[in-house]
Amino acid sequence: MDxxxxxxxxxxxxVRVPADKAISHRAALLCALSEGQTExxxxxxxxxxxxxxxxxxxxxxxxxxxxxxxRIHGVGLTGLRAPQGELDCGESGTTIxxxxxxxxxxxxxxxxxxxxSLCRRPMRRITEPLTQMGACIESHGSPSPRAQDAELYPPLxxxxxxxxxxxxxxxxxxxxxxxxAVLLAGLFAEGPVSVAESQPTRDHTERLLRLLGRSVQSHxxxxxxxxxxxxxxxxxxxxxPGDPSSAAFLLVAAAVLPGSSLTIQDVGLNPTRIHxxxxxxxMGADITMTVDPTTLQGGAGDDQWEPRGTxxxxxxxxxxxxxxxxxVPRLIDELPILMVAACAASGTxxxxxxxxxxxxxxxxxxxxxxxxRQMGAQMAASGDxxxxxxxxxxxxxxxxSFGDHRTAMSLAIAGLLASGQTxxxxxxxxxxxxxNFFEVLASLAGPSRVxxx
Ligand code: S3P
Numbered sequence: 381m382d383x384x385x386x387x388x389x390x391x392x393x394x395v396r397v398p399a400d401k402a403i404s405h406r407a408a409l410l411c412a413l414s415e416g417q418t419e420x421x422x423x424x425x426x427x428x429x430x431x432x433x434x435x436x437x438x439x440x441x442x443x444x445x446x447x448x449x450x451r452i453h454g455v456g457l458t459g460l461r462a463p464q465g466e467l468d469c470g471e472s473g474t475t476i477x478x479x480x481x482x483x484x485x486x487x488x489x490x491x492x493x494x495x496x497s498l499c500r501r502p503m504r505r506i507t508e509p510l511t512q513m514g515a516c517i518e519s520h521g522s523p524s525p526r527a528q529d530a531e532l533y534p535p536l537x538x539x540x541x542x543x544x545x546x547x548x549x550x551x552x553x554x555x556x557x558x559x560x561a562v563l564l565a566g567l568f569a570e571g572p573v574s575v576a577e578s579q580p581t582r583d584h585t586e587r588l589l590r591l592l593g594r595s596v597q598s599h600x601x602x603x604x605x606x607x608x609x610x611x612x613x614x615x616x617x618x619x620x621p622g623d624p625s626s627a628a629f630l631l632v633a634a635a636v637l638p639g640s641s642l643t644i645q646d647v648g649l650n651p652t653r654i655h656x657x658x659x660x661x662x663m664g665a666d667i668t669m670t671v672d673p674t675t676l677q678g679g680a681g682d683d684q685w686e687p688r689g690t691x692x693x694x695x696x697x698x699x700x701x702x703x704x705x706x707x708v709p710r711l712i713d714e715l716p717i718l719m720v721a722a723c724a725a726s727g728t729x730x731x732x733x734x735x736x737x738x739x740x741x742x743x744x745x746x747x748x749x750x751x752x753r754q755m756g757a758q759m760a761a762s763g764d765x766x767x768x769x770x771x772x773x774x775x776x777x778x779x780x781s782f783g784d785h786r787t788a789m790s791l792a793i794a795g796l797l798a799s800g801q802t803x804x805x806x807x808x809x810x811x812x813x814x815x816n817f818f819e820v821l822a823s824l825a826g827p828s829r830v831x832x833x
Contacts, residue, residue, distance in 0.1 A: 381808040383788075383818055384831040385795030387776070390639035390695065391824040397627045399424040399620040400648045401813050402556070403584050403686060405432045405474045407618055409482055409564065410588050412436040414454040416614035421449035423620065426813045428472035435479055438463040454614050457567060462488035469534070471495045471741060471812060474557055476534060477506050481561030484515035485568025486540035491520075494534035497741050497783055499523065504532045505553065506561045513544040513565050513573075546571025546607070553736065554709035556581035559603060563589065563596070566605040567612075574604035579709045582652045584686070591615055591685045621648035621688035625713040626814045628656055629789040630824065632717045633796055634693040635665040636724035641694045642824065649675075649687045655710035656718060657691070663698040663725055667691065698725035700771065705733025712736055716748050716790040722769035723757045724797055735765035740784065741812070747782040751791045754779050755798050776800030785812040792818070796825060807832075 399422040409432065411418040423429070433450065437443055440461030442453040460482075469476040469492055476492050480503075483490045494501075500523040507517045521533035546569050551558050559575045563585050566573030578601065586596045586603060592612040597604045627644045634642035648654075649671050657667055671689040698721060703711070708731075711718065715734055722729035737744040745761050752759050754777040758770040776798045781788035788807045795802030810817040822830040 381806070382833045383792065383804045383807040384833065385792050385802045385804065386829045387799055387801070388637060388796040388825045388829045390637045391630075391633055391796070392641050393824045394643040394645060395630065395820055395824065396645050397622040397630070397647060397820075398426060398814055400623040401426060401428055401625070402474065402582055403620050403648065404429045405478055406560065406584050406588050407620065408432045408436055408452065409478055410592060410612065411452040411454055411614060411618070412439070412441040412460070413457050413482070413567065414592055414612035414614040415456045416616070417451055417453050418614045419446070419449060419451045419617045421617065421619050423450045424623070424813075425815055426811060427470060428475065428812050431468070431470040431472045431475045432479070435467050435469070435475060438467055454612075456611055460486055463490055466491045466493045466535075469494045469498060471498050473498060473501055476503070476536070477557040477561050478564060480506050480510060480517070480536060480538060481564035483538045484510040484513060484517070484540055484565040485542050485544050487542050489537065489539045492534060492536045492538065499534050501533070501739055502531045503534060503536060504530070505555060505558050507532055507536070509547060509549045509558070509562050510565055512549070513547050513569060514541040515539065515544065515565070516541070542568050543570035544568050547573045549574070550576040551578070554579040554581050556585070560585040563603070563605050569607060571607050572604055574602055576602050579706050580652055581709045582650065584650070587685055618685070621686055622646050623813070624648050624653045627691060628714045628717050629793050629817070630820070631667075631691060631693045632660070632721045633793045633824075635660055635667070635695060636698060636721060636797060638695050642692070644691045646688060647691055649689050652710060655707060656714035659701060659703055659707070659711065659718060660721060663701050663721065663729075664696055665698060666694040666696040700725050700727035700729040702730045703732065708733050708736065713786060716744055716786045717793060719748050719752060719759070719767065719769060720790050720794045720797070723752060723759075723771060723774055723794065725771045728768060728770045731767040733765060734767055738765065740786070742782040742784040742787065744784060744787060747780070747784055747787040748790065751779040751787065752794060755794055755802065774798035776802040778803040778805065781806040781809050783809050785809045785814065789814065789817055792821060796829065
């Protein structure tokens with residue numbers, strides 16, 4: 381699918397974005413392991429979360445599709461069944477890495493397969509700690525027939541083990557997927573598991589485990605799950621907030637297009653996910669956040685599990701900034717759209733330590749540098765994954781998504797800024813996380829600004 385974007389003066393409106401992808405994966409996996417039924421409302425329709433849902437179904441969990449949500453019939457910690465055949469994770473890195481943690485503690489063998497883009501993504505980061513806990517994991521993949529590296533790639537065959545060994549693990553890279561894989565495996569360990577992270581990463585797994593009745597302590601970069609024989613308690617119902625990473629594309633559009641004003645309602649405001657707003661604020665963006673008070677600590681009911689609220693942005697002049705390497709784990713998915721903000725800012729913006737972008741759905745350093753340069757951006761990426769962008773006017777061009785949803789959406793926002801028209805090839809990949817992205821964009825920018833072919 382090609383999408384044509386025309387330069388736009390401003391955008392305005394109130395919108396909601398799809399439910400949070402990271403939270404939804406975790407909710408599907410953990411509610412499947414809990415006792416009782418859980419209704420998840422605002423379940424996202426993107427491909428990635430459907431993969432996790434199909435995976436739990438293949439493990440014997442009944443899932444009802446409801447209007448606007450799903451109901452998971454939890455089977456308890458010991459209730460999963462050996463799957464018939466393979467578990468296909470599609471392009472979803474979160475599905476394969478988190479499911480590997482869960483399957484490491486099952487008394488059966490499972491085989492996790494993946495689409496070609498995911499078959500090129502590294503898995504040693506999860507196989508190391510899970511193997512130390514006692515699981516046996518074989519990698520049956522190789523990113524290319526000639527690859528000689530020591531990395532491991534999908535498909536993965538996991539021979540689980542129960543109980544797993546306790547573990548103290550220091551992550552070599554700050555990754556929420558790795559932390560979550562170890563914590564999920566920790567549910568089947570005979571002692572505590574702890575994960576030390578060099579920088580804070582998203583803490584949705586910890587929050588949900590606490591909500592389901594587990595003791596998870598986070599202290600000084602150390603996250604520790606205590607062992608327990610108790611069942612995980614279903615909360616009955618979870619209302620998943622909107623995804624701040626999806627909101628980021630629209631928020632940046634409103635921040636940079638003069639005269640714009642945008643409100644995103646019912647969006648997640650978990651502090652480990654919204655650091656990109658602080659970066660935009662220090663670039664001069666006019667942003668107001670209002671947290672729904674019932675979702676703060678001490679609020680009523682299960683709502684306090686994840687903070688949520690409203691984000692408002694009005695356009696203003698942006699100036700360059702430096703995003704340091706230690707900030708990157710808290711805005712890893714927002715780096716591509718922050719690069720577009722940097723093109724619209726005066727002066728120079730530097731992003732340091734962005735090497736993890738090289739191993740997302742595509743090499744996002746390459747996809748963003750290629751696309752934005754074709755549009756006239758003054759942008760350079762160095763060998764050590766530092767990106768420098770000096771603000772300059774963009775012009776429309778024909779650009780590629782490289783099959784990556786965040787590249788496609790970022791370049792679409794660049795297209796609103798650029799003179800003339802921008803064609804984005806392979807734009808259907810937005811279905812991974814934000815299937816109606818272009819329709820929402822057309823509703824904010826005007827139907828004549830966004831053409832889908
Ligand atoms: C995710 C963690 C991040 C992020 C990904 C989703 C998660 O990956 O890029 O889109 O849900 O835990 P890493 O853990 O590899 O940084």
